[in-house]
Each structure stands twice: as C-alpha cells, then as structure tokens.
Amino acid sequence: MAFTFQINDDVVFNHDERLLAKAEANRPVLKQRVIQPTRLVDIVADEAGLNGYVAVDNEQDVARLTDYPQGRDGSLVLDFGDHQVGHFSIDIDSVGSPMDAPLYLRLKFAEIPAEIAADSAEYDGWLSKAWIQEEYIHLDTLPTHLELPRRYSFRYVELKVLDTSPKWQTVFSKPQVVAESAVEATDAPTVQLADPQLQKIYDISVKTLQDCMQTVFEDGPKRDRRLWIGDLRLQALANYATFDQRELVKRCLYLFGGMTTTDGKIPANVFTAPQLTPDDTFLFDYSLFFVSILADYQAQTNDRAVLDDLYGIAKKQIQVAAQKVDPQGALRLDDAWPVFVDWSNDFNKETAGQAIFIYTLKQFITLAHLVNDEAVVEYETLLAQMTRYARETLFDDQQQLFVSGEDREINVASQVWMVLAHVLDDNQNALMMQKMVAQLFPITGIATPYMYHHVVEALFEAGQTKAAVQLMKDYWGKMVDLGADTFWEAFKPEDPDFSPYGSPIISSYCHAWSCTPAYLIQKYL
Template sequence: MAFTFQINDDVVWNRNERLLKKAEMNMPKLIHTEIQPTRLVEIVADNHFINGFKAVTSEREISKLSEYGLKRDEKLVLDLGDHYVGKFTIDIDSIGSPMDAPLYLHLKFAEVPAEIMAESKEYDGWLSKSWIQEEFVHIDVLPVTLEMPRRYSCRYIELEVIDTSPKWQASFCNPTFIAESSVTLDDVEKIELADEQLQAIHDVSVKTLQDCMQTVFEDGPKRDRRLWIGDLRLQALANYATFDDVALVKRCLYLFGGMTTEEGKIPANVFTAPSLIPDDTFLFDYSLFFAVILFDYVKHTNDKEVMEDLYTVAKKQIDFALKQVDEAGRLVLDEAWPVFIDWSNEFDKATAGQAVFIYTLKRFIELAHQTNDQDLNIYQTALENMETFAKEKLFDQKKQQFIVEGTDEINVASQVWMVLAQVMNEQTNKEIMTEAIRTQFPITGIATPYMYHHIVEALFVAGLTTDGEKLMKNYWGKMIEMGADTFWEAFKLEDPDFSPYGSPIINSYCHAWSCTPAYLIKDYLFN
C-alpha cells in the first residue's frame, strides 16, 4: 500500500474568476444541529469490532454527569449516539475545596472506540500526527464554558483529567455538539428494502455522504477535508440517488474548472481554506474524470449553462491525455502524471488506465455531439484505435482476461475497468467477470472502498447481479458488523485491522469514496 506525495512548486496557475464566482454563488449554507450525548460508555476489548475495541454502556448515567467529580488520571467517555461532524462545548466547574491549581484536561474525539484506546505518542506514520483529534487544555479559573475552536469528526468524546490538585475535582455538565452539514437526512427520499442487511448498508452510506457534504464534497471530514476529484465523481453519483443537491456538485465542478494550470490541466484536489487553493498534485485518471463528472451532471440536470462554461475545460483534459496515446492506440503512462486506479501498488495499472481513458472518451464524445464540436472525428478515431488495441493486444482470448502488455500480468483492476468501459460485448463481459471471480476471488491486496465500488459495479454491468450484491454485503456489511456508523477510508477483508498509516488513530472512518452503496443499490438493485 503506497502513495507518493507530489511537489510541483514550479506550476503556474490560471484562475478564471468568472467560473470561481459561479462556484461561490453555489456555496451552501451549512445546517447546524444541536446534539446531546446519549450515554456514558466504557471502551472494552472485543476482537469482533474494528481494531479490537467496542463501546458498552457505563454504570454511570449521562443524566447525572455533573455529579461525577474527576480527579487526577480519571476519565469518562461521552457517546453522541451516532457519527457527526462539528464543534464541541461543555461547562466545567470545580467541586470541593477552593481551586488552588489549574485544571489540566485532555480531550479525545473518536470516530470509532479504538481511537480512544490508541496512544498518539506511539504514532510514527507517514501522515502528519497533527491530524490526530486530541487536545490538551489548561484552565486557570472555573467555572467556565469550554468552547473548542476546531471542527471534529466523531461519535465518542473522552474527557480525561490529567491533574487538578488533591483539594478539588472537576465537574462537567451540558456537553453539546453542534453538528454541521449542507444537507439533512430529511432531504432523502426513504426507501424500504426487504433485505435488512442491504437496508443497513444503504442507510450507513447515506450517513457517510451527509457528513462529507460540507461547503464542498469533502473526501474525509476528519482528515484531508479537501475536494478530491476521484471522490467527487463517486459522491456525485451517490448524491443524485439520495440528497440530489445539484448545486453542491455544480460548485465543485466550477472550483476545478476555475483553477487549472497555465496550460489548462486540472489538479487532483483543491483546498477551500484559508482561500481557494489548487493542490500541486496531478493524477491522470483524476484529470480525465472531470469530463465524466460533467457528463453525469449534464445527464442528470440538462444544465446547458454549466455545459457551456466547462466543456472546454473538460476537452483540454482529453487533449492532454491523448498526447499519451501512440499511433497504435496504446496508452503510454508518464511517471510525472501517474494513474491512480487504487492505493495499491501491488499490480500494474497500465491496462486499467487504458480502460479508464476509453470509459471517459465514450462519455466525452456524447458531450462533443451536444456541442457540435468540430473535432468530434478526432475523438471518435482515438476511441476506435484505443478499443482496437485493447481487443487485439490486451485481451487474451484463451484466458478470457485482459493482460498487461509485456508481462502478461492479469489483475482484477484491468478486468473491472475494461468491463466498465464496455470494450467487449455483454456476453464477453460476463465471461470476463465470471473468470475473474473464479481466479481472483476472494480479493486480496485491495484495501479501499474506492476499488471495491468499481469491482461491484463491474459485476452489475456484466449481469452478475447476485455476485455483485454478495460482494457488497461481504465488504460493506462486514464494516457494519465491526461497528461502522459511517463507512471507512480503508478496509481489508483479509486483514480487518489494517491501517495504511500504522495506527487507527490517523485513519478516516468516514470517507467519501466509501459512500456509493446507496447509488449501487438504487441504480442496480432497487429499480
């Protein structure tokens, strides 16, 4: 499992203020909801839950919170009852003799119980430990209303008294969490599924998406808090099937369209604070996906204005990518513009990258038809060449699988993306995925719901509905069995306690690219 940071500090950026103004016109007003903790809990060991811990109801009662005076090294854990994103306040007073020393307080904010038990001082991963959701606070005078200035993504909040003095204890009351999102669950049309497990998967998907819908579609409200284009494509699809907030999709499209390199290339992600800032990270497939997101948006809304504003931006991504295709129709990848496909570097991504480009070209050509693009023939010819190369050079007729040229490597990502791109006919697609199930299932080495989404959808596209549903239940259903209130950034069925960063304390347990079962269920199973 690997990801390489890109540093491209020589990029010259072009800001299209007209497009960015339209992005700001679609800025949502966040909805704030007051949440009161539902109970006090104890965190106990249980290997059936993620990273070996679960929350159980404490003998202490939340209604009597103010009666529990805490002294040195004593703690309690609040349970909000569900996962939320927002800010925390609590009233604190002293009990006993006069306050002859400051209160030294340690607060932890956790999406899953295991985060409470993890020690931040032991973390030594490659992501910054500044993402760890904990605070150390000195309070000189009580009583006080402690208002935490940061935004947190959590369900559990631990209050640990590091020290007071032997003469007095700290007392807590009125804990309040102000949750925020651009949407509410009331905005979703309720669906009722006969299958209880599918219903639970659908509902947790919706909650995951809600908590990632802030002023943009964030990739993770706990960590990164950015607009990534790969996540956006999947969030938009799930959004159309649930909240249907088209303004937020429009805003995100305009943000990417309004901040490109001098040559017109789209960054993989953008920051929105303290101002609008494009990141100096570029991914081949993510740049292409701008055209796909635009296609999906126009198909869903028939919004001609957005189409007119952003078509040229999408076209430039296609033109950049075509420079990587040789006369034979072969995609030649460039390390300076890598293809993502998935976190894992355990498989060669060349064939999958070829398929992603074919998938994108088919959608872009439909946009080109609508705009009467004079270059339409160029794109149609490129598509024909790339599909012909895939069929003649990358498809092994005997094995009924797509290979990687030069090594004959067969991996699941190659099959999945070629099926999604519908390079072959329906019957062959079904044979490809049937063979993939026989030879490559159960899947190993893949740890992202991002890739699992594409595998499940490819099974549905290939007509293997039962297999797709089974994989969705096995993967997302297992997260729920292990305590998920929202779906996670990373999860390996063969290694449930896996962390790409070496500790659960830095993992994101509410992540955008895991929210898609709501879309998959509605589009492939419910209708």
C-alpha cells in the first residue's frame, strides 16, 4: 500500500455562499437510538480470529454489572452486539471504604476484538495516533455519570481500572451508547435473497452504509470522518438502492460545488467541522467523479434545479482535465495531479486514468444534451479522440488486453476501467474479462474494497455474472467469515491480518467504499 500526503498551501478556494446555503438546507437531523450492551466478553488469543484475537462469552451477566467491582488492573469488556456509532455514557460508583484517591480509568473502544488487545504505545504508523479510540480519565469523586464528549465507532468497550486505592473498588452500571445516523435501518426496504451468504453480505453492506451516513456521507466514522468524493460516488449508488436518502447526496454535491479552487478544480475531500473547509488534496479521477455523482443523481431524481446549479462546475472539471490530453487523444498526467484508481502504487495507472476520463466524459455528454449545451460537439470530439487512442494504441491485439505505460504493463485496473467505460463492444468486453480472470486471478497486491467493487462491477457489465458473484463471495464473504459487523477500509484475502498502517488499532473496520455489494446485488442479480 502507498499514499502520499499532498500539501498545496498556495491554493486559493472560492466559497459560493449560495451553493453552500443549499448544502446547509439539506443537512439531515440525525436519528438517535439508545443501545445497551448485550453481554460481557473476554478477549482471547485465537489464530483463527482476525489479527489473532476473538471475543468469547464469560460467565458474567451484563445485567448484573454492579456485582463485579474492579480494583487496580481490573477490567470488563462490554459487547454491544453490533457495530455502533455514537456517544457513550456510564454510571460509576465506589464500594468499600471511603474514597481516599481518585479513580484512574482507561476506556478503549474497538470495532474488532484485536483492537482491545493491541498496545497503543507500540503503534508507530504513518497516520496520527490521535485516531486511537481510548481515553484516560481521572475521577476525583464518585458516584458520577460519565458522558464522553467524543463520538466513537465501535462494538466493544473495555473498562480498565488503572488504579483506585487498596481501600475501595469501582462499580459500573447503566452503560449505553446513543447511536446516531442520518437514517434508520427500517428506512431501507427488506430484501430477501435465496443465497444465505449473499444475504449476509447484503445486510452487512446496508449496515456499513447506515453507519457512514452522518451529516455527510463520511468515509469512515472511526477515521477520517470526512467527505471524500471517491467514497461519495459509491455511497450514493448504494444509497439509491437502499435508503434512497436523496437530500444527503444533494447536500454533498453542493458542498463540493460550493468550494472549488479559483481555477475551478474540485478537491478530493472536504472537512465539515468546525467550519466548512476544502482539503488541499487533488486527485484527477476524484475531480472527474463530481461529474459522475451529478449524472447519477440526475438519473435517479430528474432534479433539474440541482443540474442547473452544478452543471457549470461539472463542465469545468472536464475542461481542466481535457488540458491533460494530447492531440492524439492520450491522457498525459503529472505528479502534481495524480490519478488515484487504488491505494496501491504497485501498478501503472495511466490506462485506467484514460478509461476513467472516457467513463466520466460519456456521463458529462449526457448532461450536456439535457441542458442543450451547444459546446457538446467539442466534447463528443474529445471522446472520439480518446476512445480511438485507447482502441488503437492501448489495446494489444495479440494479447487481447489493454496495456499501460512505457513497459506495456498488463494489470487488472486497466481492463476493469476500460470495460466500465465500454470502450470495446460487448463481445470484446466479455472475451477480455475472461482472459483477465484466467491470467490475473486470484488478485494480489490490491487491498481495497474500492478497487474490488470496480472489478466485480466490470465482471457484471461484461456478462460474467458467475465470476462476479464468486469474487463478491471470496472477498466480502471472507470478511463475513472473519466476523465482520460492517465492511472494512482495507482487506487482502491472501493476508487477512494486513493493515496499511501496521496495526489494527488505527484501521477502519466500517468504511464507506466497502458498502457497495448492496448496490451490485440490487442492480445485477
């Protein structure tokens, strides 16, 4: 896995207050549910568990929590039964002699059991350790009702008494989380599938999406809690197939449209707290995906007012991107505006980038016709040039696969995105995907559900339904087998314990770009 932080502090952003006011008008009121833990568990080492740990029942009854006082180094682990996103509170008291010292308490919140076992002091990854979900608290007097101000993303909570005094012990009662989301589980229609494995995958996909739907479509409620445009595109598609909460999509479109650079470019993500702030990170394909999100929204809603507001911004993304296309129709990117495609930098991304531009350009032309843009001929000409270059130069007739870069590399992403862009006809796409499966499967080196989504969708688009379903089961189904309550930011089936940060304690186990099986199942099965 690889990632490069961008720092572009010389970039100046516009703030279109009219568009941002429309974003605020579509801000959802979060729905809240009070959830109590279902049991007390022990976290034990088990080679079969993700990262070597599982949660097992102990003989204690969570309904009798006050029967289990804890002194120095004592601990309890609460299991809330499913993944939760919200604010935690608990009542704490003392038993024994008078309280002659403060309570020193650590609370650790975990999406998977291995996070409880991980020692945060040993974490030395490239992401900030400030994301680790644990709190150290001194309480001078008891009893008290402790409400933590921070929002957490978790299933398990460890209550670790670091110290009291020899004279007294701590007792806990009434633990709960006020879970928050823009939607309720019951807002999505019930879907009954004949295949039990696909049913589990579908249900967990919906739960993943729900927990990422906050005041914006967050990429992950544990980390980074941001609106990323690549995640948004996939979340919006999954949302249309399930909750169909259109106002939240509209809000996110207006947020991106209201904060472009002075040359019109869309940032890769935006912060929404404490104030609206566009990030100084720019990705070529993410900027173009603004066009996709607008086109998908228009197809779903026929909301002409949003199209009229944002068409010019979508057009600007195409215009800026077109400056990177040479007269032969070849996309020529540079390091200043990289194409993302996937976290991994272990494969050449030039051909995938070309295909993504073709994919979004086709969607833009559809929008251009809707608004009667007379300049549409210019973009149809650009599309023809880029498509011709892809067919005549990037497609290897002998291998019947697309190549990428000076070394004419053959990789999964090139084939997948060329299929999604429908650069070849249906018969050629089917043959190409059959060759890809034969030559490049099983997939290695790719660890994101984001990229796996596109592989599965390309298989469906090429008529390879059996292979698409099998890959969905091999990838998301493997997460289910490993105990997933929600789907993860990163996962390698060939290396289940893999973390891009070197530790499960910082990884996100509820992540937006992993929620798409619900969409894929609804659309193709």
